[in-house]
Amino acid sequence: MSQKITTKEQVLSLIDSYDYFLFDCDGVLWLGDHLLPHVPETLDLLKEKNKTVIFVTNNSTKSRDDYLGKFKKLGIDGITKDEVFGSSYASAVYIDKILKLPKDKKVWVLGEEGIEKELKELGYTTIGGSDPSLVQHGVTFDPDHPLLVNLDEDVGAVLAGLTLNLNYLKLSITMQYLLKDNKSLPFIATNIDSTFPSKGKLLIGAGSIIETVAFASGRQPDAVCGKPNQSMMNSIKADNPGLQTNPKRGLMIGDRLNTDMKFGRDGGLDTLLVLTGIETEANVHSQAKEVAPTFYADKLGDLYELSK
């Protein structure tokens, strides 16, 4: 049964029990550009106690460098690039190290600049993504659009993730690459989150966008690189031997049961679900014992507020 964090004693005991605090971002630290209450203070409290703080997001719209800029813009200082793991980075590393896509091959991107920047940092050329020629302001769809008719023979993989700038042309070109050469191009997804938490409402998530082209092409992704995939957990453990040796010294803090909580649980960590994103208290109570979060709280900032 998950324990709700509501007292100072619980907070002080929780903080003392862990050396590594892994944070999901959307729905935990912020909702879009809206910082949630007492997040900077909570992070400062953990750093004052010499805790290791790591950020793990499935939101592929930004690169790690972009996230450093967002942290700074929202008043969260002292975060370094090696403390940030995103599904855009995890997907680029997958294409480079697991798929071993040759660097003279291009990647067709259904997604935003975060994916493009991480792939380019590893030496890949991308097409699609944020290409302005794909924007269709008030233009009727042209089934003979050059990018739809003349597929680039140098494309060696399709990478799909979250984009808030979706249109029929981008979906249709993605589908052509998924069907190309008898459906042989590798189909990589950054993550499968069905919804994207925004202030007081749920929006369409990467998983729902990816499902559109998956359903239309009759293909499912060959790999999903974000949480709960353990690739980012393995990278984090490789950087933090103490967590590798004893995962129970780690706490995964997230807002989604089937990604964040599974990611932490499968990595051997304890878990804390916060109710500022996707899940409700009723969802927590409906979880079977073996998959229920270790703890849950109304919001992350309760760790700071209750510690006073």
Ligand SMILES: O=C(O)[C@H](O)[C@H](O)COP(=O)(O)O
């Ligand atoms: O749709 C998505 O991609 C996700 O909802 C979103 O980006 C999740 O980000 P996270 O909560 O892992 O920071």
Ligand SMILES: [Mg+2]
């Ligand atoms: Mg989240």
